[in-house]
Amino acid sequence: xxxxxxxxxxxxxxxxxxxxxxxxxxxxxxxxxxxxxxxxxxxxxxxxxxxxxxxxxxxxxxxxxxxxxxxxxxxxxxxxxxxxxxxxxxxxxxxxxxxxxxxxxxxxxxxxx
Amino acid sequence: xxxxxxxxxxxxxxxxxxxxxxxxxxxxxxxxxxxxxxxxxxxxxxxxxxxxxxxxxxxxxxxxxxxxxxxxxxxxxxxxxxxxxxxxxxxxxxxxxxxxxxxxxxxxxxxxxxxxx
Numbered sequence: 001x002x003x004x005x006x007x008x009x010x011x012x013x014x015x016x017x018x019x020x021x022x023x024x025x026x027x028x029x030x031x032x033x034x035x036x037x038x039x040x041x042x043x044x045x046x047x048x049x050x051x052x053x054x055x056x057x058x059x060x061x062x063x064x065x066x067x068x069x070x071x072x073x074x075x076x077x078x079x080x081x082x083x084x085x086x087x088x089x090x091x092x093x094x095x096x097x098x099x100x101x102x103x104x105x106x107x108x109x110x111x112x113x
Numbered sequence: 114x115x116x117x118x119x120x121x122x123x124x125x126x127x128x129x130x131x132x133x134x135x136x137x138x139x140x141x142x143x144x145x146x147x148x149x150x151x152x153x154x155x156x157x158x159x160x161x162x163x164x165x166x167x168x169x170x171x172x173x174x175x176x177x178x179x180x181x182x183x184x185x186x187x188x189x190x191x192x193x194x195x196x197x198x199x200x201x202x203x204x205x206x207x208x209x210x211x212x213x214x215x216x217x218x219x220x221x222x223x224x225x226x227x228x229x230x
Contacts, residue, residue: 044204044220088156101148102218104158 002027006091006105014113019064019078021108023091026072031093033074034102035066038088050074086112115140117207119221126195127229134190134224136205142166147181147188148206148218158204164188195228202226 006023013019025031035047046059048066056066063082067075074091088109092102116139126132138147149161162172164181172179176193192199202225206218 043222046218090158092158101160101163103160104150107156109156 002093002103004091004093004103004105006108008108009106010109010111012111012113013081015083016080019076019081019085019110021076021089021091021110023074023076023105024072025074025093028072028093028095030071031095032102033068034092034094035064035074035076036090036092036104038090038107039086044090048076081112083112086110115142115145115207115209115219117205117219117221119203119205119224121224122222123225123227125227125229128197129194131191131193132195132226132228134192134203134205134226136188136190136221138186138188138205138207140186140207140209142209144209146208148208149179149188149190150204150206150220152202152204152223154201161190192226195226197228197230200226200228 003026030052032049032051034049036044037047038044047064048056048058050056050068053068053071056068063085064076064078076089078085088107090107091105094102118137119135121135124132143166145166147164151159151161162179169181169183171181178191180189188205190203202223204223205221208218
């Protein structure tokens with residue numbers, strides 16, 4: 001069966017520090033991969049999605065970037081964190097060729113001090 | 114552009130009551146998909162159901178049921194005989210079918226359901 005792993009679960013970082021959140025999927029090939037942010041107020045905002053290795057689409061301009069170095073690995077990064085980057089970050093995957101449901105990881109709670 | 118509205122921000126019910134969570138969507142596509150997700154306090158999003166725009170049959174899964182009505186662009190979710198473990202934030206989401214890159218979901222703002230013992 002497919003599983004998605006996201007880490008770390010919680011992270012506290014100072015303003016201006018770099019960020020790297022990692023997400024890996026097991027049990028499926030060529031998944032679509034997504035990064036979402038859930039800020040206070042619960043709204044879920046799509047940040048990036050990827051349909052294949054090295055293919056990244058950005059939904060909103062921001063301080064963050066994403067990379068997909070391997071088929072089942074999706075990384076969210078920042079060179080310098082801002083206070084506004086605080087939030088709950090969720091990685092998700094879906095089946096590549098069909099409009100299947102998205103399945104989410106456990107999320108990372110990021111607090112910027 | 115697609116949009117999902119969950120007008121109910123918070124709902125509180127007493128255990129064993131039935132509760133309906135509303136979802137209204139907007140899309141210009143004739144082919145689209147609707148979803149419901151549950152987010153318990155632990156934070157992860159749990160997939161509950163997917164429905165495509167050509168299937169208006171209502172669905173029941175245990176205590177959960179969904180009422181899809183294209184005429185009113187609604188996809189409401191009912192929990193029968195609610196339990197404390199149903200307490201969570203519930204999200205409705207929409208994915209359009211015609212756009213080549215539209216594998217992304219548009220989420221509603223969520224409804225916080227609290228079931229009191």
